[in-house]
Amino acid sequence: MSDIVVTGLGATTPLGGDVASSWAALLEGRSGIGLLTEDWAAQMPARVIGRLAVEPGEHIDRVQARRLDRCQQIALIAAREAWADAGSPQVDPERLAVVVGTGVGGALTMLAQDDVLEKTGPGRVSPLTIPMLMPNGSAATIGLELQARAGVHTPVSACAAGSEGIALGMDIIRAGRADVVVAGGAEACIHPLPMAGFSRMRALSTRNDDPEQASRPFDKGRDGFVLGEGAGLVVLERAEFARARGARIYAVLAGTGVSNDSFDMVQPHPEGCFAALAIRLALRNAGIQSADIGHVNAHATATPVGDLTEAGAILSAIGDGAAVSATKSMTGHMLGASGAVEAIFTILALRDQIVPGTLNATDLDDDPRVQALDIVRGAPRKATLRAAVNDSFGFGGHNVALVFTAA
């Protein structure tokens, strides 16, 4: 079976408007978390967010931007960066596919146009409403730009969607459907309705008096996740195709594992056994032993339950030997983009042989599963890394694990 390699990276995140600035900020331990400044924020119990560091309007033509939902805009920005970073591969359009996962797609458009409908009636609703709100709009926007004709797909699997996008990208190449896939995830839904909904679930941190301390994965004082926004896309290629064109190779996407808890709509299985299953499947798929995994970029959203079950899953599937990072402590939770952005961080960890630190894990949870993990707290740590795992989990029970190996 062909190897699948990563040849291009693109992202826009709360830490930076591209991959280089996001990665640099992450290694410096900078927080991308701040406070909502909008008028509606006052009535929100949770006012802490991870807003994009660079507004998409700075990178996208005004006329094009007004036809795209914010989620689609940032997906396009990240895809352009990834494509250019890969050297704009010369590929037959019928051998090029796009996969962009998302949690909710064009939610901001749907909500804004609902306001128009309520205030001024159906005759004033924008004719662009449907293409801007449909969840597949981000993938289609990139497909249009790159003329991708081997399929354009959108996994919708909540907070696992970005990872599932990369996993599906690998499947497409392995199935022989494409030589090159632009894959990842995008999300932009900072708005009162999603924030109110997550707040009513008690899912969001309410540490409004200290935003940079709000996202506290694995810490005793964690009180929920911080909603962020962002996009991450990678260029995946069949290794022979990439080598034939002399592409620079960041890492090998060695294996993927997908499972579902099918236990509860939003609660993870308390034993984390099916999250562990996804990791085991990914290791088996990659043909790699758990002892070879030097680093895990954890999902670790800083919810009270999720961090514990994930810690158990990592221990069960990988053991206690991998250096674990929880980068949502700096980015917040970008929902359907998080798995893709964190996959990029995992790839860069392998390239630079460094494990990012975790902010705010100052007083680790007493749970023995957390205590047993080697969580890299504070500053990043130099390491010799051959293989690394990125795992992601989403409402609906979705579990996705990706295994990358050094190029």
Added chain:
Amino acid sequence: MATTEEIQSGLAEILEEVAGVLPADATPEKSFTEDLDVDSLSMVEIATAVEDKFGVAIPDDELANIRTVGDAASFIEKNQS
């Protein structure tokens, strides 16, 4: 009542806002779809903007008959109250 010149310049402003058409290109003989690359969704947006600017509603069946910038200007001129 807007003058012919005001209608022409108003249409040019709308076209620039909605579709990024340079005002110098928005001349009466230009076809929206063939010359100015305005798609059917943008035509609906232009109709809404015309109603806001000139108080002239363009019914959907009329919109299909408007092919050029000049067609739009004539429709507005005839139907403004």
